[in-house]
Amino acid sequence: MPATPSAPVLLADEPGSFPHSVLAERHPAIIRQVREAFPYGPAQHRALDALLANCTKGVIEPLPTDAPDQDRWTAWGLPEYTGRSWFDVPWLWSESWFYRQLLDAVGYFTPGPWQGIDPFRPFKLAELDGPETDEELAALDDLANKPADERGRALLHGSLWGNRADLGFRLSDASAADAEVAPALVADDSEAFWSLLPPAGAGTLHLIADNAGRELIPDLLLIAHLLDEGHVRRAVLHLKPYPYYVSDATTADFVDALRKLTGASGAAAGYGRTLWSATADGTLTVRAHPFAAAPLPFSEMPDDLRAELATAELTVVKGDLNYRRLVGDRRWPPTTPFQDVTAYFPGPAAALRTLKSDVITGLDADTETALVAAEGQRWRTGGTHALLQVRV
Numbered sequence: 001m002p003a004t005p006s007a008p009v010l011l012a013d014e015p016g017s018f019p020h021s022v023l024a025e026r027h028p029a030i031i032r033q034v035r036e037a038f039p040y041g042p043a044q045h046r047a048l049d050a051l052l053a054n055c056t057k058g059v060i061e062p063l064p065t066d067a068p069d070q071d072r073w074t075a076w077g078l079p080e081y082t083g084r085s086w087f088d089v090p091w092l093w094s095e096s097w098f099y100r101q102l103l104d105a106v107g108y109f110t111p112g113p114w115q116g117i118d119p120f121r122p123f124k125l126a127e128l129d130g131p132e133t134d135e136e137l138a139a140l141d142d143l144a145n146k147p148a149d150e151r152g153r154a155l156l157h158g159s160l161w162g163n164r165a166d167l168g169f170r171l172s173d174a175s176a177a178d179a180e181v182a183p184a185l186v187a188d189d190s191e192a193f194w195s196l197l198p199p200a201g202a203g204t205l206h207l208i209a210d211n212a213g214r215e216l217i218p219d220l221l222l223i224a225h226l227l228d229e230g231h232v233r234r235a236v237l238h239l240k241p242y243p244y245y246v247s248d249a250t251t252a253d254f255v256d257a258l259r260k261l262t263g264a265s266g267a268a269a270g271y272g273r274t275l276w277s278a279t280a281d282g283t284l285t286v287r288a289h290p291f292a293a294a295p296l297p298f299s300e301m302p303d304d305l306r307a308e309l310a311t312a313e314l315t316v317v318k319g320d321l322n323y324r325r326l327v328g329d330r331r332w333p334p335t336t337p338f339q340d341v342t343a344y345f346p347g348p349a350a351a352l353r354t355l356k357s358d359v360i361t362g363l364d365a366d367t368e369t370a371l372v373a374a375e376g377q378r379w380r381t382g383g384t385h386a387l388l389q390v391r392v
């Protein structure tokens, strides 16, 4: 049990707060953009209208009794939250519920022509095929002749900052992509990261992925490097079982990213070949556990996932949402020890995250003071700061 007393769970009930703006502004914007991106029929438009009204002014409604995921959502708290405003239940819960309901509205789960059609795919593909992705891949050629440890550090950095590539964030804040970043990490345990993964390691790396495209590609490059250089013998990549938080990576996105690498020229293609053969011989496996899209903190992970992560040499936890799930989506005082709030995790874990929500732990007091003096509370949510924290 953590020695630290708990903190209040984040709700979205305070107008002017970041969680409130996500429910009141970001979700309607996402509905609008999805609606414009597809030639949906009248039934889908009506369902999107109903969702828009429900998510902004309505209450959480029960699922139809024949919904295939009824049992799962029942276990995840639906009976407790039914009848309550979306703004009055845990923010982590209402956001997940939004994506589940959005997919339902466009027919993603319903047998028929729209089943399995990812409503975010046009945005994801535009990013994957954009010039920035090609530039990032071309830059790998400059890295190719550097010593392995230098390459490793650059690729770790690339994976960390790749977390800025979050389409949900950019869809609602177009200026976010251009904001200047603060290169110094607000917490930096990268030495601990490398000491957990020394060369000639025999273990397995788990990576809990976040976004597709320009985040997943650097994640894959890091995995390829760790396999190629013998830091780990196997890797397991945890993806989402269905589209989620706009740009979260699914198996289809993994395939697209890997094909992008193998179809590239120069060093990028080499990484692609490493990963392609690693999947073929089982050195790299992918998972899409239902809990990856659960509205709950990782402290409530089911036994099978806990047992699997317990075997990992290290679990890399990518991104803001996974950080919220790792430490609990709570108003922690920023100096709350990261080791305490992650003590429940089944093994060593490394959080690689750019800061895009209020939650933060593990800062030293001077760092917090300096951030507040410079930016008020904006540093928490602007996506311009990053951290690498390791739970040993």
Ligand SMILES: O=P(O)(O)OC[C@H]1O[C@](O)(CO)[C@@H](O)[C@@H]1O
Pocket: 022, 026, 095, 163, 166, 168, 169, 210, 211, 245, 318, 319, 320, 321, 322, 324, 356, 357
């Ligand atoms: O893609 P990431 O890094 O998990 O970020 C998810 C984003 O969505 C949010 O959950 C808000 O919707 C924030 O935590 C963050 O801005």
